Structure formats: C-alpha cells, structure tokens
Amino acid sequence: MGLGVQGYLVDRVSRKWKPCLLAGILRTHQWCFLLFNVLLFHALLFGADFVEEYLLQPTPAVYTDGTVVDVREKARKLDLSNARENVSQAYPIANPDACSNSDLFLLTLVFSSPGNITQRDAVRRSWANQTLVEGFPVRVLFFLGSTKTSAAQDALVIESDRFGDMVQGHAVADSSLRGPTERTVLALRWVITFCPLARFVLLTKDSVFVNLPAIGDYLLGLHRHPEDLYLGRVIQRDSPDRDPNSPGYLPPVLYPDKYLPEYCDGTAYVLSQDVVRKVYIASAAVRAPVKADVFVGLCSQRAGVSPTHSARFSGEKHIRYNTCCYRYLFSSAGMGNHELETVWADLGQKGGRCSLLQTYYGLVTCKALTYLDKLSFFNSQGQA
Numbered sequence: 001m002g003l004g005v006q007g008y009l010v011d012r013v014s015r016k017w018k019p020c021l022l023a024g025i026l027r028t029h030q031w032c033f034l035l036f037n038v039l040l041f042h043a044l045l046f047g048a049d050f051v052e053e054y055l056l057q058p059t060p061a062v063y064t065d066g067t068v069v070d071v072r073e074k075a076r077k078l079d080l081s082n083a084r085e086n087v088s089q090a091y092p093i094a095n096p097d098a099c100s101n102s103d104l105f106l107l108t109l110v111f112s113s114p115g116n117i118t119q120r121d122a123v124r125r126s127w128a129n130q131t132l133v134e135g136f137p138v139r140v141l142f143f144l145g146s147t148k149t150s151a152a153q154d155a156l157v158i159e160s161d162r163f164g165d166m167v168q169g170h171a172v173a174d175s176s177l178r179g180p181t182e183r184t185v186l187a188l189r190w191v192i193t194f195c196p197l198a199r200f201v202l203l204t205k206d207s208v209f210v211n212l213p214a215i216g217d218y219l220l221g222l223h224r225h226p227e228d229l230y231l232g233r234v235i236q237r238d239s240p241d242r243d244p245n246s247p248g249y250l251p252p253v254l255y256p257d258k259y260l261p262e263y264c265d266g267t268a269y270v271l272s273q274d275v276v277r278k279v280y281i282a283s284a285a286v287r288a289p290v291k292a293d294v295f296v297g298l299c300s301q302r303a304g305v306s307p308t309h310s311a312r313f314s315g316e317k318h319i320r321y322n323t324c325c326y327r328y329l330f331s332s333a334g335m336g337n338h339e340l341e342t343v344w345a346d347l348g349q350k351g352g353r354c355s356l357l358q359t360y361y362g363l364v365t366c367k368a369l370t371y372l373d374k375l376s377f378f379n380s381q382g383q384a
Contacts, residue, residue, distance in 0.1 A: 099195035105136035122337030126344035133216030232264025263297020278303035324354035324362030
C-alpha cells in the first residue's frame, strides 16, 4: 500500500514537471543550435583565408597534356624586352617608365573608358592614392582603349602628362579579338614588356573600390611560393551562350562542354607574374567570342592554372558601406565617383584597425543590408 502511494506520488510529480523538464531541454537544444550556427558562421567568415590557403589551393600538378606543357614552357622563355622600342602602334600612350621600381610588389591596372575622367579622378583621390602597402611598393595605373576623335585623344595625352598614371592600348585592325577581350590581352602584353618584375598584378575597373592594404596583407601572408596564383571571386558552372542571335554566341564546335571553365569575376582579380605570361601565351590560341573574364579563364585552363576563390572579393555586388566591413573586404563594385570619395574620407577619419568583434559585426551588417537592397520594396523605398 505504501509503495502504491509512493508510486502514485512520483507519477503525479513527474507528470507535473515533465512539461517543464521538456521545455528546459528544448530551450537548451535551441541555445546549442544557435550557438553552433554562430560558431559555424564565425568559422566560415574568419576562417576563410585559412581554408582557401591551406585546403582549397590547387595541388601541384604533373602536367601530361602536351598543350599545357607547351604553353608553360613558352611562357617561361617569353622575352618581350626587344618590343619596348616598337610600341607606338599598339600603345599610343606607353608610359614605359611607370615600373622603374624593380622591387614593385603589386601593380594595379584599372580599366577605364577614355571619357571617364571624373571617375578616374575619384579613384586617384581615394583608394589609388597609395604607394606603399606594409612597406612594399605598389603602383596604380589606368589602362584605356582607343579614342574616337583626335580631340579626345589630345585630352588623354594632356591627362597623362599631368598625372603620369595612364597607359593606352590601341586595337589592332587585323586582330580576331574585340573590345574588352583585346584590351585585356594588350594590358597583359604591356605588363610583360614594361613591368616584368612586378610580383603580382591586380586587374580591376574604375567603378570598383579596392582595398589595397587588405589584398597586400593577404598576398604577403601566403605560405606557398607565389606562382600559378589566379585569385578572385570564382564563378562556377556558368553555361556558355548557345543563342545564335546573341553577340556572345559560343557554338558547340568552338566549345563543346556543358559548362565554362571556372574563372574569376572580372571586377577585380589578382594574377602572379608567371600567370600573366601564361595567360598571354595561351591567348594566341583562344578565339572564343566571350567576355573578358571568361576569356582569361579559358586561357588559364589552357595553361594549367586553376583559379583560387576568395569571398572577400565582392564580384559584381555593391556592398553597403560599413567601416569595419570595408576594412576586411578586398573589393566592392558599382561605386560612383561621389561614393568612392565619401567612403575613402570616412575610412581615413576612422583610422586604425577594427577588432575581431567589430569586423564580425560590420560584415554581418553590411552583408545583411546588401541583401535587403536587392528586395524591390527597399529599393522603392530608397527611391522615394
């Protein structure tokens, strides 16, 4: 009888407290789940450099493909020093002494249209206004295409004489390449001819904010020999244009694969000096009518070079400004001249580095706001 009463009481107590115990356990599981997600996000966010450098780096390859071996051997032996004296046709503004510093660590070529002088001035007054990164020399140059009138050409010559930071590549009439693709090849040829000792080359556009100190710090921290480096925001499983009515039509006979090779988004990417040479050599055999960044990807594939992904490049995205976010990112696209100068001024006024927590908060904030910017509701609110 006593055991029955005891059992009854225990059963009553367990029934009474069971929901509370379950709720406590559930809350514990919820907190653990949230904590796990925070830690995972934190690891992905700040462990990205470690993962990219040690786990996602292309493994050293033994090249058995004859084409790859041939491209790499020709690139190794390539010498365009004799071409320095005969550049007037291809480079109306050659700027041959721009890389007079033989210790140049990072050369940045900013692709710009001849008429974009306002945007170039904004770049000059903002992120390009640097000559040293971590004590190593850097140089920023603008690379332009052909002008349509003699007056426009005269204006470029005056601008070049004033600032000394411009190179102009002229389209060759019998070239099968067109537009941005040919301009990229001319830029690479200029680097090999006039700047062959620069360790790294960054290719970008005048509408992009570039964080040179962060990129320089990353490159200096690499624990492997800086060869075969093709670094940027990697685009994967991009389908070729199969529309016969499209100017970028890529017929299966030229490229039969279902997907294009992996390539770095053209808004900003870094090549080591050896890759500049390899891509240039491979470009002679690549005649696909594709965008310039896809073209570089096709050439790098032919040269046996695999792109390395970094999420710190924004790609085509314009990232909403946050001081600590921008100190961590490598690039942000879609920046007008006023925004470039405003952002640069604010970064200068809030000098110094951001703590880990500040960087974490800044990245979460700017990426969340960037996502919200894509929603039509918020866009319409902003326009209102």
